[in-house]
Amino acid sequence: MTGRNASASLLAGLALALLLAWPPARAAEDPDVARLQQRLVAIDADMAFAGMAPLERLQARQAVDALAAARARQRASALQVAEWRVETAEIAARTDAARRAIDRLDRERTDLLLEASRREAARARQEAERLRIQTQIQAEESARLRETAEAESMARQEAETVLQGVSSREAARLRASRERAAELKRQEEELLRSLEPDAATQPR
Template structure:
């Protein structure tokens, strides 16, 4: 500040240029114009001081010294003008740099704010998704428990219904058995159930060795089976016979069929199947509805 004040005092006290030195007057006018330029007069104070001193030296120089003094004065004035413009431009550049830095800071702050907002949005979204997933998991567990309860209840109901159905079927079979035995005076052999239906096996002595004729007791048993099939409303009776010879097995199966028909069972609802096998076996299968 002291240097600036001193330079300002020097400018204010600058001597008038002699009228007989047009070069000094021209250069002095350039310095005056530089001082009057509000965009430049605050810059290059030292260079302008040197230029005024050089112009003053030119104005006071003897004629023989004027060429050298003119060269120095012109260079000093040109340097002052160039320095003022350079410093003004530098200030503008500095101002632009500051503005750019401020803009970058503002942009960075906006980007940071947007990033924080986006992070918060994503956090809230993830939180909502996690809460929804937990709600769905709990709902799924509750639904699974409810479904298990329903299935247990259905199984209980189905089990009870099955038990009642089996009991009713057993009672019906017992009544049908009793009715068949009363009607024919015979007795049904012990039955078993498999995938074919209710199976009654005739005694091995139902046929003579190598014969295809039923004994009287076996005929009564077959008629009792026919009566039982009618009483239980069976859709059909199947005769499966195994013997050492396939032809013999087939004749025995047909003999059983004839006995069933004689007992009142429709011939069209009897299937016969005779085949060769190691052991003699005669089975009547009363099919279930």
């Protein structure tokens, strides 16, 4: 327990002791004392004000005690002071309760912001991981396509080389065949020319 909480508990205990020691006969005789005392009791009974404004509540009880013990000529000023002290205690208790509620809401808001920040960071990490995987898949696909294109290009080049080789061989064979045909034709013509004199010398 902190020093502030210990002091508040001590003052609250003291205030309760003063309340228990309240002279019931005098309070019953003085309607103002009873009315102010009732307001203090209402503060004590409200759990929302538990531990709130202990000093102001103690001062209010002391002022009400002073009113109960005041002589006739002092009563008006004592009543005014008691009214102020009780009202101050009520306002202080409500203020402390509101401040506590604001602090609680601030803590809840901070927790919510932290949770939202954590979730946003988690979503950002997931998105980054998704993009990384997608980029990796695209890079692998691009590499596969490049390898396929290179393999196809090499296959085309090899096919063209083979076709060029086949064409060269076919062209050589065609040239050789034409050359042989021309040679045979030349030989045939020579043979025919060589036979022409013999045909001319034969008798008719």
